[in-house]
Amino acid sequence: MPRVSDVKKRLTDAALDLMWENSYGTTSVDAICERAGAKKGSFYYFFKSKSELTAAALEAEWNKNKANMDALFSPTIPPLERFDRYFDHVHDRLAGLQHECGSILGCPLLSIGSEVSTQDKIVRDTVDRILDRKIKYFESAIRDAHAQGLIEAPDPQAKAKTLFACYHGTLAQARIQNDLELLRNFKEIAMDVLGAKPAAITST
Amino acid sequence: MPRVSDVKKRLTDAALDLMWENSYGTTSVDAICERAGAKKGSFYYFFKSKSELTAAALEAEWNKNKANMDALFSPTIPPLERFDRYFDHVHDRLAGLQHECGSILGCPLLSIGSEVSTQDKIVRDTVDRILDRKIKYFESAIRDAHAQGLIEAPDPQAKAKTLFACYHGTLAQARIQNDLELLRNFKEIAMDVLGAKPAAITST
C-alpha cells in the first residue's frame, strides 16, 4: 500500500473533530487513532506527541480555511459586507455541525487554547499564532471601512481586537449555552460595536 | 475531631484553584484531595462525583464574590463608574494571581464551561446559571446609565450581553496569550462599546 499515505491527514482531521466537539483533555490518542482508522504505532511514527499532533491539526485546519477567509475578506467586497458574510458563514457552519453532533461547538482555537494555555507551550503558541493571523482580516476590513468613511476607527488594530474579542466571547457563550441564537444576529452587534450607521450597510 | 468539619470547603477551594490554574481535565481527584489535605474517602463521602464537586466549587466561589459584586455595582455609584471599578477589580485580582502562579488565568466560568459544556451537564448548567446572574449586574448598570442619558441603550439586556461577551472574549484572549495588558485598558474599550462619550465618565 505505502508510498504516499493519507494517515497523517486522517489523524489531524480526527483529532480536530474530537477535540472541537469534546475537549483536548478528553480526547485520547487511542480515540483519535480509532476514528482515523490508524494504529498507535503510526500515530507516533508521524507525531512526537499528542501536543504536536494538536498543533499540526490546528495548522491544517487553518490552511483548509485560509482560502475561504481570503475570499470572504476580499478587498473587492465592500468592507462592512465582508463582516456580514463572514459571520453568516461561521453561523451556517456551526449550524451544520450542530445538526451532526447536537451541540454548538464555538471556536476550537479558543476552547482548546483556553484549556491548555497554562500547561502546553506547543499548542498555546500555535493557537496564538493562528489567532494573530485571523485578526488581520478584521483589521484590514476595518481600515478600509474607516478610509471610506463608513465608520470612525482611527486605530484599526484596536478596533479589530475589540470586535475579535467580542465575537469570540459570543462564540464561547454560544458553546456554553448551546445556543445558536446568540450568533444569528451577531452581524448587528458587530455593526454596533464598529459604530456603523445602519445606512452604511445596506442602502435604506 | 468531628462534629463540624471544614473539609468540604477545603475541597471546593482546592478544586477551584487547580481547575482555574490548569483545567478541569487535568485536575485529578487525587490532586484535589492532596491540596485540601483530605483523603479520597472523605471526598466521596461529601460529593458524588468530580462533576458535583466542581459545581459546588463554582457555586461556592460565586457566593464568596457576590457581596463584592453587590458593592461594586451598588446603585449608589454612578452607573458607568461601576464598570470602571469592576474592571479594575478583576484586573488587580488577576494580576495578583499572576504573581502567584505566573499566568493570567482569565475567567474560570468561561474556561471550565467551555471545556466541559458538551460532556458534563451538571457543570454546564451550573456555569450557565452563574453567568446569568453575573450579566444582571451589567444589565442594570446599563439601564441606569441609559436613564441618566450617559449612553444610548434602548435595549439594556442586549447591550449587556454584548459587553459581557466582549469582556469574556478579552479575558479568554488574555489567558491564551498570557497578557495582562489586554485587560489594563479594557475600561476604555467598554466605554467605546457602550457608546459613552469620554466626557460622561470623568468631567473633562
Place this chain on the structure above:
DNA sequence: AAAATAGTTGACTGGTTAGTTTATGCGGGT
C-alpha cells in the same frame, strides 16, 4: 534482484484515572 526507504502493526509498559469498599475513630444524645 537486492538493498534502502517509507510506512504499518500489535503487543507492551508503567503510571494514572475516577470511583468503591470495608473497617475504624470520635462526639453527642439518651
Place this chain on the structure above:
DNA sequence: ACCCGCATAAACTAACCAGTCAACTATTTT
C-alpha cells in the same frame, strides 16, 4: 455507659492513559 451517625482512613479495582518498541510489509531506488 452506651450507642448511633457523622466523618476519616487506607487499601483496592478495573479501566484508561500517553508513549515505546521490535518485527513486519510494501514500495522505490540502484
